[in-house]
Amino acid sequence: MTATSNATYPPLNTLKRIAEHLWIVDGPIIRFGMPWPKMPFPTRMTIVRLAGSRLFIHSPTRLISELKAEIESIGEPRWIVGPNRLHYWSIPEWRAAFPEAFVFLAPGIREQAKDHLSFHGLPLEGSHSYEWDTELATLPVTGSYLTEVEFFHHASRTLILTDLIENFESGKLDSFAMRALTRLGGVQDPDGKMPRDLRLTFVRRRKELKSAIEKMIQWNPERIILAHGRWYEKDGVSELRRAFRWLLD
Template identity: 60%
Template sequence: MSKCSHTYPPLNVLKPVADNVWIVDGPAIRFGFSWPKLSFPTRMTIVRLSNGALFVHSPTPLTEDLRAAVESLGPVSHIIGPNRIHYWWIPEWRAAFPQAEIWLAPNIREQAGKRIDFPANEFAVETGYAWDDEIETIIAPGSYMSEVDFFHKPSRTLVLTDLIENFEPKKVGPWPLHWLYRLGGVLDPHGSMPRDMRMTYRDNKPELRRAVERMIELEPERVILAHGRWYPSDGAGELKRAFSWLL
């Protein structure tokens, strides 16, 4: 199976999903324990605020063509590392857009080491940001992995990272791998929070439940995920399904 079969081509190009909201599908990465390492397609979300500033969530690789396309949308003002394992390409975006503010979820510095060795802001609260009028910030704090999620109010778009993963069987490789993804709770159409990630929230279930209930209350039309098939409609329904184990 070719590497491209795991991903969502065309890669490294802007794809509009709503007014002032775009995704960029990036390459697949290998992630997991020493064996087996599983293939994870990557996805970035870009939101343009009413003042023209760009909000870049979980950056993917910055090619020359992608940089030109992004610059045509407006100035990159906010670059977001939404959880401790989504930071790898932030340094190259910072180098390309030095005027942008960098925002990091808790524990990214602990995870990234010298790769994130520059000044950056860290998420600690849910309000007080330049984007508050248009994007609601929701923090799901955990003992190991805390995730910072975002709801774009004008388009009713919820942007998650790893709180839900949803890998399509046709893209995960030979059929024995399907069982690994299924056991992990992340095989489409039943994508949810990975079971190993749920374990890290054992002592933070009330906080996680509060965050998820807030997301449902917002009634998102669509839910964008970083890995796998995202949900273009019935976003609130997909949240209720994916978090039925918690709610």
């Protein structure tokens, strides 16, 4: 097994059912960060099938032909969602493959993506007035630099996050430097949290962030899906309280 495959969650680019009407797709590694060192990030998207077999595509990863066929076998993509300004790269290929779907973009994506997106998309800003409202709750968490929009699937009691919590497993990191960086950044399993640099964007919005986390706890999630690292298959509320103890205590 190569270092790259060890760093991911194979099999990649294929549907993995985790609850009724709910799937994840583990994608390839991306490298992101300062010019050096760049962290290897395993990627993950979430797909929710809502009424009428309409599919909600969250933080899409690479689209290959085999995955496209799998997607079409479970429903019709209705919404393609970029949940924060850093999660947009694969959206153009999904839009090209499913031109009838509506693309929703979180604040900051247009600024971040620049010429990578040749279309504007629809704004993903508020917490209500979306077609999916009866089945999915929407919760924007607004920081000074990054706004991330979170979702809760009522039927499966699943909380869908992106970068609000990251949880890298040390055994999947290919160097001592990367293991040290994730530990210092507060994003190493089993104690993955909001990255320390991301916390800075909420320094002046601590009260609003705390209110958002308390709202998530009230939802009583059974599981929490993350975009990067090991996600939480159970004890969702306990994991939220642990990850945000620095804010809630």
